[in-house]
Amino acid sequence: MDKALITQLGDELYEALVKRETVTPLSERHPDITIEDAYQIQQQMIARRLAAGERVVGKKIGVTSKVVMNMLNVHQPDFGWLLDGMVYNEGEAIPASTLIQPKAEGEIAFLMKKDLMGPGLTAADIVAATEGVMACFEIVDSRIKDWKIKIQDTVADNASCGVLVLGDRIVDPRKVDLATCGMVLEKNGEIVATGAGAAALGHPCNAMAWLANTLGRLGIGLKAGDIVLSGSLAALIPVTAGDSLRVSIGGIGGCSVRFS
Amino acid sequence: MKLDQATIARLAEHLETCELEARDTPKITDEFPDMDWEDAYAIQDTIRARKLARGTRIVGLKAGLTSYAKMKQMGVDTPCFGFITDYGSVPDGGEVKVSELIHPKIEPEIAFVMKRALKGPGCHIGAVLAATDFVIPGMEIIDSRYRDFKFDLKSVIADNTSSARFVIGGQPLPVSEVDLRTVGIVMEKNGEPVAFGAGAAVLGHPAAAIAMLANHLGARGEEIPAGALILSGGITEAVAVAPGDSITLRVQGMGSVSVRFK
Numbered sequence: 001m002d003k004a005l006i007t008q009l010g011d012e013l014y015e016a017l018v019k020r021e022t023v024t025p026l027s028e029r030h031p032d033i034t035i036e037d038a039y040q041i042q043q044q045m046i047a048r049r050l051a052a053g054e055r056v057v058g059k060k061i062g063v064t065s066k067v068v069m070n071m072l073n074v075h076q077p078d079f080g081w082l083l084d085g086m087v088y089n090e091g092e093a094i095p096a097s098t099l100i101q102p103k104a105e106g107e108i109a110f111l112m113k114k115d116l117m118g119p120g121l122t123a124a125d126i127v128a129a130t131e132g133v134m135a136c137f138e139i140v141d142s143r144i145k146d147w148k149i150k151i152q153d154t155v156a157d158n159a160s161c162g163v164l165v166l167g168d169r170i171v172d173p174r175k176v177d178l179a180t181c182g183m184v185l186e187k188n189g190e191i192v193a194t195g196a197g198a199a200a201l202g203h204p205c206n207a208m209a210w211l212a213n214t215l216g217r218l219g220i221g222l223k224a225g226d227i228v229l230s231g232s233l234a235a236l237i238p239v240t241a242g243d244s245l246r247v248s249i250g251g252i253g254g255c256s257v258r259f260s
Numbered sequence: 261m262k263l264d265q266a267t268i269a270r271l272a273e274h275l276e277t278c279e280l281e282a283r284d285t286p287k288i289t290d291e292f293p294d295m296d297w298e299d300a301y302a303i304q305d306t307i308r309a310r311k312l313a314r315g316t317r318i319v320g321l322k323a324g325l326t327s328y329a330k331m332k333q334m335g336v337d338t339p340c341f342g343f344i345t346d347y348g349s350v351p352d353g354g355e356v357k358v359s360e361l362i363h364p365k366i367e368p369e370i371a372f373v374m375k376r377a378l379k380g381p382g383c384h385i386g387a388v389l390a391a392t393d394f395v396i397p398g399m400e401i402i403d404s405r406y407r408d409f410k411f412d413l414k415s416v417i418a419d420n421t422s423s424a425r426f427v428i429g430g431q432p433l434p435v436s437e438v439d440l441r442t443v444g445i446v447m448e449k450n451g452e453p454v455a456f457g458a459g460a461a462v463l464g465h466p467a468a469a470i471a472m473l474a475n476h477l478g479a480r481g482e483e484i485p486a487g488a489l490i491l492s493g494g495i496t497e498a499v500a501v502a503p504g505d506s507i508t509l510r511v512q513g514m515g516s517v518s519v520r521f522k
Contacts, residue, residue: 177512177513179446179510180444180445180446180510180511180512180513181442181444181512182442182443182444182445182457182458182459182460182512183442183444183458184441184442184458184460190328191328191460191461191464194456194457194458194459194460194461194495195444195456195457195458196444196445196446196456196457196458196512197444197446198446198453198456198510199453199456202453233456234456248441248442248460249442250439250442250443250444250458250512251442251512251513
């Protein structure tokens with residue numbers, strides 16, 4: 001893809017985000033689009049948000065579960081950027097009208113205490129550089145019509161990131177088994193999904209190491225103070241105005257979110 | 261009761277023979293569409309009596325169909341219950357011979373060992389926790405005797421809720437040391453994680469399955485005896501297994517338990 005087309009598609013996705021509209025899948029219009037092209041489009045979309053006054057607060061990892069990998073027919077995760085405008089605090093209501101076709105994911109969020117630069121990092125480096133882990137909701141949303149995404153579409157669209165909510169406690173990663181910690185997701189009081197940490201690439205720290213190493217090869221580091229969402233631990237739950245959800249993660253804590 | 265004693269005895273003999281000879285059969289409600297819940301449990305009780313008469317020991321009980329999704333799918337609002345036997349017990353790290361079974365599947369569970377008897381009605385999660393000695397990771401190897409797993413709930417109950425083998429192991433914990441709602445499980449097949457879940461997948465809390473079992477038995481004038489081992493129900497979908505497979509269950513704070521299939 002040439003630079004002009006990349007800029008044009010990044011702008012198009014940014015406009016769709018601002019206007020709460022969807023676009024037809026990029027992969028349908030440009031069947032030869034590569035994952036590298038898609039990351040460059042993502043950069044343009046993020047550049048527009050930064051130019052509009054937002055700032056980077058962290059990163060997210062997507063496509064970390066077998067189910068989603070099989071759905072997209074890719075066998076590697078992807079990543080996107082978290083911006084301050086995406087962050088809601090627990091207890092705040094998220095106006096559903098600010099999103100297009102939102103779905104909720106229960107995840108483990110990492111708060112970094114040290115800068116980390118890959119490649120060559122292992123899960124142990126991640127634990128050593130982490131201030132704490134928190135239960136969190138990522139509310140994913142797609143600017144692509146009807147969520148008809150291939151891997152290139154979701155990458156270009158900032159890994160389908162919408163907004164996020166961090167939970168009620170922060171726990172030292174040395175004090176919890178992140179592979180076996182259980183996740184219970186309730187929607188309007190009914191249990192809709194359960195899972196465990198290992199659903200994210202076998203261990204959330206594996207997903208984190210993948211991210212740090214992948215970013216490192218691009219010359220980007222994780223920064224002290226970054227929030228990193230390590231990947232969904234169960235199925236995505238569609239949400240709408242009036243819904244109230246809670247996620248509880250064994251040994252870590254909980255997080256609530258509601259939509260107005 | 262819709263079935264007479266002779267029919268119940270015949271169906272019990274048929275289903276138990278299928279179990280012992282590892283062969284499948286069409287579901288029994290094809291032949292007896294009018295049979296009721298009492299008939300189904302009467303057939304299960306007759307199978308149990310046949311085993312006891314042969315010297316088999318009943319080592320515990322099990323709950324089946326414990327997820328809301330499955331119950332909704334089957335159109336019922338309580339789980340179903342069965343018993344587990346001494347010959348069904350496999351040691352941690354031990355081997356199950358697939359040739360002795362029809363089409364086994366395995367599911368991850370939390371097992372309870374009771375320190376006191378529990379009798380319903382009116383049994384609740386608090387009563388269960390107070391009467392529990394410890395909980396321990398467990399896996400149940402289920403093996404419906406029905407062809408291609410095509411069955412309805414009454415057929416399953418008569419077939420002792422597909423009970424076949426079970427394994428427990430890992431770190432036992434008193435219930436005060438674990439949040440059974442959020443306790444996480446990871447089941448690995450040949451080293452690859454294949455199923456993930458948390459205790460709440462079983463009726464919101466695994467102890468709720470034990471309370472329902474006590475209430476079910478209470479309605480029949482029976483109780484959960486002290487010392488009973490109870491499998492509280494699958495936390496995820498059952499996973500099919502074949503000879504050569506090795507399965508490990510890891511439970512948060514409770515270690516792991518393994519079984520191999522030969």
